[in-house]
Amino acid sequence: MTQQSKAKNLASEIIQGRRLKRCEDLSFFITMDLEELRCGADQIRQHFCGNHVDLCTIINGRSGRCGEDCKYCAQAACHHTGIEEYPFMDKKEIIANALCNEKEGVHRFGVVTSGRSLSGEDFEKALDTYKEMRETCHIDICASHGFLTAQQFKRLHEAGISSYHHNIETSKRFFPSICSTHTYEDKIKTIKIAQAEGLCVCSGGIIGMGETWEDRLDMAISLAELGIESIPINALMPIKGTKLGNLPQMPAEDVLRTIAFFRYINPTANIRLAAGRKIMPHNGETAFCGGASASITGNMLTTSGTTIREDVAMLERLGFNK
Numbered sequence: 001m002t003q004q005s006k007a008k009n010l011a012s013e014i015i016q017g018r019r020l021k022r023c024e025d026l027s028f029f030i031t032m033d034l035e036e037l038r039c040g041a042d043q044i045r046q047h048f049c050g051n052h053v054d055l056c057t058i059i060n061g062r063s064g065r066c067g068e069d070c071k072y073c074a075q076a077a078c079h080h081t082g083i084e085e086y087p088f089m090d091k092k093e094i095i096a097n098a099l100c101n102e103k104e105g106v107h108r109f110g111v112v113t114s115g116r117s118l119s120g121e122d123f124e125k126a127l128d129t130y131k132e133m134r135e136t137c138h139i140d141i142c143a144s145h146g147f148l149t150a151q152q153f154k155r156l157h158e159a160g161i162s163s164y165h166h167n168i169e170t171s172k173r174f175f176p177s178i179c180s181t182h183t184y185e186d187k188i189k190t191i192k193i194a195q196a197e198g199l200c201v202c203s204g205g206i207i208g209m210g211e212t213w214e215d216r217l218d219m220a221i222s223l224a225e226l227g228i229e230s231i232p233i234n235a236l237m238p239i240k241g242t243k244l245g246n247l248p249q250m251p252a253e254d255v256l257r258t259i260a261f262f263r264y265i266n267p268t269a270n271i272r273l274a275a276g277r278k279i280m281p282h283n284g285e286t287a288f289c290g291g292a293s294a295s296i297t298g299n300m301l302t303t304s305g306t307t308i309r310e311d312v313a314m315l316e317r318l319g320f321n322k
Contacts, residue, residue, distance in 0.1 A: 007032060011040035014267050015047045022221045029261040030213045034253055038290030041260035045293050048268045053320045054108070054230075054294035055311065056142065056272075057101045062088045062113035062122065068181045070169075071243035072206060072236060075114040081241035088113065088122040091129035095136055102139040104308040106297065109133075110142035110165060116182065118145035123152065127159045134160030142202060147182070147190050153197040164194040165202040167232070171218035174211045178244075191226060203228045204272065207258050208236035208250035216258055220265040231269050232296065233259055235276025252280045256290055263291030270294035277306065285314055 006028070010018075020026060029037065064085030066075045074081040098109045111126065118126055126145065133141055143156055144165035153164070168187045169175060175184040194201050203226070205219050223231055235255045238247045255276060262271050272294035277284035283306055284295070297311045315321070 007036040007040035008043075010264065011043045014044055014264060019224070019267075020221070020265050022218075022225070026217050026221075026261075026265075027214075029217065029257070029264070034257055034260070037260045038256060041263040041291030042289055044263050044267045045271075045291050049270070049293040051320045052293070053288065053315050054270050054272070055106045055297050055308070056108035056110055056294070057106050057298040057308070058110040058112050058142075058144075058296060059089070059094060059097050060114075061094060061111040061126070062086070062115065062118070064114055066114040066116070068116055068179065070179045070181075072178065072209060072239070074239045074242060076242070079242045081239055088118075088125045091125065091132060094129050095133055098133055098137050098139055098141075101298065101308065102137055105312060106139065106308060108140040108142050108163060109137070110144055110163075112144040112165070113146070115146060117147045119152075127155060130156070130159040130161055147186060148193070150193050150197065153194050153199065157197050157199060161199065163200040163202055163230070165232075166190050166194065167203055167205050167234075168219065168222060169205040170209065170211050171215035172222065173218065174209075174215045177211075178209055188226070191228075195227070200229050201226075202230035202232060202272070204230075204232040204234065204274070206234040206236050206275070207255065208247065208276075209244055210247065217261065217265075220262045223262075223269070224266050228266070229269055230272055230294065231262060231266055232272040232274040233262060234274040235279050237275055249279060250276075255280055256287060259287050260291045272296065283314075285318065288315070288318055288320065 064075050064083050065077050069076055069078050074083045101109050130141060140162050141160055142163035142165055143161045172184045191201050191203055207216055235250055238245050271292050273284050273287055273292050274296045280287055297308050
């Protein structure tokens with residue numbers, strides 16, 4: 001069987017209901033012709049997601065001074081990146097940003113905070129902000145506040161949160177190589193608590209941190225096993241002052257291959273472009289024709305800085321709708 005036939009046949013089987021499992025040999029994803037792989041991924045995306053592209057934006061609601069030691073992160077206190085540090089942002093500023101993004105047609109607005117978890121006065125400020133956002137905005141609200149308890153998730157849900165973001169970052173095998181202050185198991189436990197509360201969980205990871213292709217495949221399978229509905233794929237953008245600051249930027253082809261096989265393994269999920277879009281041709285445009293069905297947009301953090309209007313125009317040109 002040719003690679004073209006294998007990619008096409010596998011895509012058809014997945015559309016008909018087959019799901020790839022951990023026990024299977026998935027190494028062919030690493031060596032298969034990239035364009036054939038992308039073509040099959042696009043067929044799967046068209047079947048399960050149609051031409052709708054889900055757009056979200058995020059705001060850094062609390063910045064810096066994080067006590068965790070994630071090697072990639074500019075906000076870790078153990079790194080020296082010169083990042084701006086500030087406490088939980090004023091709710092008026094957060095809500096104003098949400099309203100602006102809503103006006104431009106974004107589907108979801110996420111508030112991200114630094115630190116192992118959000119607690120005490122800052123957690124109460126977040127709840128107050130979300131309650132007012134729910135009364136003021138129509139946009140869906142996503143939160144990303146680290147490791148929370150079941151009671152905290154319940155209160156977030158009651159305040160209007162519909163989605164929770166919590167990346168697993170990489171494979172279980174490789175995770176200790178990038179963080180020692182919390183575990184992979186801590187991540188999984190938090191995701192399951194959020195799901196039990198009825199929240200949509202957005203969870204993905206970062207590629208290009210020194211992991212193997214097998215680690216990337218493992219991460220894709222783990223997310224499928226968890227039933228994750230939204231999977232952001234970040235390509236590492238090395239930040240000077242972090243422990244991974246001197247790593248080389250990964251090739252565009254590797255990012256595109258990862259996006260494609262994530263689609264095969266997680267056929268119904270939103271495969272979401274995140275940090276590192278500018279590594280790919282035309283700021284990630286090619287990824288939407290090879291498995292991606294969603295993106296973080298707007299001018300923030302380590303993404304490309306593409307504006308919402310530019311992304312909407314690009315998607316319309318490609319024949320997608322938002």
